[in-house]
Amino acid sequence: MPVLGKKFRPPEAFDQAINGYYQLLPSRFVRLDGKRYLLSNDVGEFLVVGRGQLADYIQKKVPKGSDFYHDLKSKCFLVDGDSNVALDLLALKYRTKARRISQFTALHIFVVSLRCDYTCRYCQVSRQTDDKHAFDMSEATADKALGLVFKSPSPTIKIEFQGGEPLLNFSLIRYIVANATAENIRHKKNLQFVITTNLSLLTDEMLSFCSSHGIFLSTSLDGPEQLHNANRPRPGMDGHKLTVEGIKKAQTALGRDKIGALMTTTEKSLPAARAIIDAYLENGLDSIFLRPLSPYGFAVKTRQAYKYDVDRWFEFYKEGLDYILEINRQGHRFVELYTELVVNKLLSPFSTGYVDLQSPSGAGISAIVYNYDGDVYASDEARMLAEMGDKAFRLGNVHDDGYEDIMLSDTLLDMLESTLSESIPMCTDCGFLPYCGTDPVYHHATQGDMVGNKALSGFCGKNMKIFRHVVLLLEDDPEARETLLGWVRP
Amino acid sequence: MGTETAVTFDANVFSLETVKRALYRCSDQSQFDITSEGGAITVTFSAIDPDGLADKIRNEVLDQDLRDTLSKETANVRTLILANAFSDTGLIR
Numbered sequence: 001m002p003v004l005g006k007k008f009r010p011p012e013a014f015d016q017a018i019n020g021y022y023q024l025l026p027s028r029f030v031r032l033d034g035k036r037y038l039l040s041n042d043v044g045e046f047l048v049v050g051r052g053q054l055a056d057y058i059q060k061k062v063p064k065g066s067d068f069y070h071d072l073k074s075k076c077f078l079v080d081g082d083s084n085v086a087l088d089l090l091a092l093k094y095r096t097k098a099r100r101i102s103q104f105t106a107l108h109i110f111v112v113s114l115r116c117d118y119t120c121r122y123c124q125v126s127r128q129t130d131d132k133h134a135f136d137m138s139e140a141t142a143d144k145a146l147g148l149v150f151k152s153p154s155p156t157i158k159i160e161f162q163g164g165e166p167l168l169n170f171s172l173i174r175y176i177v178a179n180a181t182a183e184n185i186r187h188k189k190n191l192q193f194v195i196t197t198n199l200s201l202l203t204d205e206m207l208s209f210c211s212s213h214g215i216f217l218s219t220s221l222d223g224p225e226q227l228h229n230a231n232r233p234r235p236g237m238d239g240h241k242l243t244v245e246g247i248k249k250a251q252t253a254l255g256r257d258k259i260g261a262l263m264t265t266t267e268k269s270l271p272a273a274r275a276i277i278d279a280y281l282e283n284g285l286d287s288i289f290l291r292p293l294s295p296y297g298f299a300v301k302t303r304q305a306y307k308y309d310v311d312r313w314f315e316f317y318k319e320g321l322d323y324i325l326e327i328n329r330q331g332h333r334f335v336e337l338y339t340e341l342v343v344n345k346l347l348s349p350f351s352t353g354y355v356d357l358q359s360p361s362g363a364g365i366s367a368i369v370y371n372y373d374g375d376v377y378a379s380d381e382a383r384m385l386a387e388m389g390d391k392a393f394r395l396g397n398v399h400d401d402g403y404e405d406i407m408l409s410d411t412l413l414d415m416l417e418s419t420l421s422e423s424i425p426m427c428t429d430c431g432f433l434p435y436c437g438t439d440p441v442y443h444h445a446t447q448g449d450m451v452g453n454k455a456l457s458g459f460c461g462k463n464m465k466i467f468r469h470v471v472l473l474l475e476d477d478p479e480a481r482e483t484l485l486g487w488v489r490p
Numbered sequence: 491m492g493t494e495t496a497v498t499f500d501a502n503v504f505s506l507e508t509v510k511r512a513l514y515r516c517s518d519q520s521q522f523d524i525t526s527e528g529g530a531i532t533v534t535f536s537a538i539d540p541d542g543l544a545d546k547i548r549n550e551v552l553d554q555d556l557r558d559t560l561s562k563e564t565a566n567v568r569t570l571i572l573a574n575a576f577s578d579t580g581l582i583r
């Protein structure tokens with residue numbers, strides 16, 4: 001009956017639908033509060049529904065023609081006799097989402113020196129020594145590591161210099177930037193450089209080098225002076241002063257968009273969310289990442305899940321986010337980066353490259369770490385764990401192993417296989433799965449196995465709370481919604 | 491720790507698997523003994539707030555039952571979609 005065209009179906013099609021005939025498409029759900037659930041599918045479309053609606057949907061009792069039926073159909077939660085287009089559409093969207101897996105390893109971290117001029121208590125890795133040779137990366141190691149960097153199929157390559165304090169080995173940074181830039185003429189990748197530094201050793205000469213190579217600086221600012229210095233003791237206790245001066249200098253020399261700051265959250269930070277954010281505003285920074293307390297150190301020693309601390313941290317995060325939303329309402333754009341990531345996960349079709357929110361784990365696939373001694377690790381946390389004596393996530397050494405040895409190492413493949421959220425108990429039918437990820441190093445450190453029991457997991461606890469909070473803000477608070485939508489990348 | 495409490499489910503309505511999966515989600519709150527006898531699945535546990543946990547378990551079992559229906563009904567079509575998604579990517583031959 002081509003005359004009728006596709007829009008017009010024979011009456012039987014409607015009868016079937018009225019009698020409850022539709023086919024469920026793969027989806028999952030999770031409770032949001034006492035009344036509502038988030039229903040999501042593999043490609044990340046979601047609906048917020050009541051329990052009655054959820055049960056009706058699954059028991060195939062949703063009346064055709066209702067708004068709810070239309071929503072379910074248009075977001076690919078069901079197919080009916082009218083159309084199988086949803087199946088093709090889902091396959092296409094899934095493929096777009098999965099694309100990053102085949103373009104892996106965009107972030108390459110070079111630990112150019114373990115030496116540091118600070119003595120932060122929570123830092124597991126740095127060394128106070130003048131012995132350059134023991135803890136600095138050599139040119140030979142850098143050459144080998146660069147060889148691996150350009151084997152990565154990712155069209156974007158970000159090389160991040162870390163420490164210790166990387167500026168203590170600035171000559172090697174120059175060396176790597178020059179060689180990578182020269183090598184890239186052939187590879188034509190989108191190549192970027194970042195130095196993660198406390199800025200205390202930053203000179204004008206270094207700044208002009210950064211300026212001429214478009215290098216981005218990422219520093220640490222833990223909040224107001226007292227808190228910053230308590231968290232980050234430096235002989236002389238002038239860390240805060242040096243950081244703030246360094247931020248100003250860098251903003252002037254490189255431009256405001258070329259310097260960002262990260263904070264480390266400690267016990268002392270928890271009551272100070274607003275003061276920390278004010279410190280960021282005062283220093284002309286336009287974003288903050290309210291990071292969770294790091295489990296490394298404590299957890300490794302005690303193998304305790306960090307549930308208790310998650311609750312306290314979440315109060316800190318919520319207070320901070322409320323304040324940030326208020327700042328935005330007053331017309332000043334200021335972004336909380338983890339929330340921005342979650343909002344983009346929820347509302348943008350593009351897969352974000354953030355290591356912790358990926359399945360399979362982003363470790364190795366999105367980021368890889370070359371330690372000062374040539375050892376290769378799947379993530380920065382994996383390297384910290386190794387410095388504390390646990391080398392479970394060491395993938396090889398640049399001097400002994402080739403690209404294939406490292407990327408196909410049993411350590412990495414086991415890790416990827418066991419961290420596919422789709423097959424992890426609890427994640428497998430959690431509505432947040434399309435936006436969540438896995439953190440094998442965290443679960444190894446806190447529970448002794450890479451997968452972990454998610455009911456006991458601080459990683460899961462934190463993400464559940466944040467996802468719930470963000471979804472409910474989007475649903476219930478029109479002003480917050482407007483701000484959050486402004487954070488979605490086009 | 492706390493009072494020992496039992497919650498019972500009709501085995502004709504809920505499968506043992508469903509109950510087990512629901513309890514997994516509560517495994518941060520207590521440890522559970524499960525017995526299945528004479529058409530009843532009984533879950534025993536101790537908790538400081540036994541009524542609160544019993545309510546949570548009942549809710550989780552109801553949710554899990556829906557989850558199990560959903561995943562059983564959609565297992566085939568999920569495989570189909572994935573096969574289609576990767577059909578000409580060179581990942582599946």
Ligand code: SF4
Nearest residue numbers: 426427430433436460
């Ligand atoms: S880790 Fe937790 S929040 Fe994330 S998908 Fe798994 S169960 Fe859901």
